[in-house]
Amino acid sequence: MMSDPRGLDPTWPDPARRYNDLLGGKDNFAADRASSAEIAKHFPAIRVAARENRSFLLRAVRYLAADKGIRQFLDIGAGMPMSPGVHEIAQRVDPTARVLYVDHSELVAAHIRALAVSTEEGRSAFLHGDLRQPQHILTSPQLADALDMSQPVALILAAILHFCTDEDDPYSAVRTLIEALPPGSYVICSHATFDPVDERIRGRLTKLVDSAKHGPFQARTRDEIAKFLDGLDLEPPGLVSTIAWHPELDPAADGHEHEAISYAAVGRVP
Template identity: 45%
Template sequence: MTGQADAKRAVIDTSAAQPARRYNYWLGGKDHFAADRKSGDELAAAYPAVRVTAIENRRFLKRATQFLTAECGIRQFLDIGTGLPTADNTHEVAQRIAPESRVVYVDNDPMVMVHARALLTSTPEGRTAYLEDDLRYPESILASADLHETLDLNKPVGLMLVAVLHFVHGEGAAQRVVDKLLDALPSGSYIVASHSTYDLAPAEMVEAWEKLVAAGKVDIWTRQRAEFTALFDGLELVEPGVVPVSQWRDEDEPQPRPALADVAMWSAVARKP
């Protein structure tokens, strides 16, 4: 595509913090720059639990991918908001269980795409593809030839929207994106989502975070449980339903589990009937 797609693409800017690189920094990765570290440290000073949240969100992605692959028979994944490669990326988790699994990764950060193409290699039986695109333009993602060459949208797909919907600003804006993507997927598909929230945080941390948002230092639109839950209207929520990201089927995770005040994300998995 040209025009709209070209307008969404950006050059790698090392002078301004980027969410994917900042997230990589919190996870202990090495693909970040001074601006990302400065921003990450500033956010962590206001909300010390942000690193715990990042780690727990990553663990949720792994558990959810294992569930879809091993228990639901999903062999195709559309992972939007991929982030920089780290341990246990979606295709690695899925292909350990089912080597034939296929994954399309989507991100709007050109650095993410450079690293993904270089590092995220598929098994011979499966396939991975990479789209430089933006969640806010689901029509563009769904029109991609690379997506249709990799995934068969007549068969169930695991739609992964992990820690990305909070970059879609506006009341009801995330609902439109989710509905558009799910409308293109057949019955038996699943959605996996996590989302930043103030619901679980103490008041003083919320106040500190809101000051960063007002200053333009955080590009995140938090949502309360009710609005996040509404994203799954008409779908079949998988047990245990909408829970903090650290509590979704976490029985085999290291104990003790984090306190709720240290986790700033809701999570859920649901099936399209």
């Protein structure tokens, strides 16, 4: 969840804090709640979309830890911590699992450092970094200390890429990150889309985005999102709505595609 690049500004809605509000959290400000409320006026299912995105993330982490033996996770755009977090899910499967959370918000950093408590056998660490500067992440001492990049890693890009406009060149950033992963690694990705909604709702959401009142945002089509996953072997069922990615796993999906308005996938690095 990309945060406000201007830093801690309580008068400006921040995507990470707004997401926290949409999920029922308390780590947000009045501006974030006002932003959530205005978005909900145009798209009443926004809280469903947030919930289903988080549910997908937790299912995907558990799937990779339990079924694929992944023990290392790199969560970029981690956002405000909420329980259970990525490290908790992974370490319930294997207490030795290691997680590096990355975000460019100092407020997120403070919360993760205080709340993301690892098992004694594992690791939970934080790096102040930005998806749009992948080399900074890949060459950081925090990454080298927390993860063994010679062994498989799950790269998490959950609900972050739609906060990068094409001007940010997110395709290049994602390609750089994936190329740094060893074979047998995985990518967990979810991304907002307007594909499932009718033309009337799409128009309202587009006007909301164009207003720039809620920060940078770019919904993408299925084909545009699929480009982020080029070269990966997608786990079944492929690139689908967040509610359609193994909905039978815990936490079970509970919604409709036109409410979730996000695609999701898990891909393996060959």
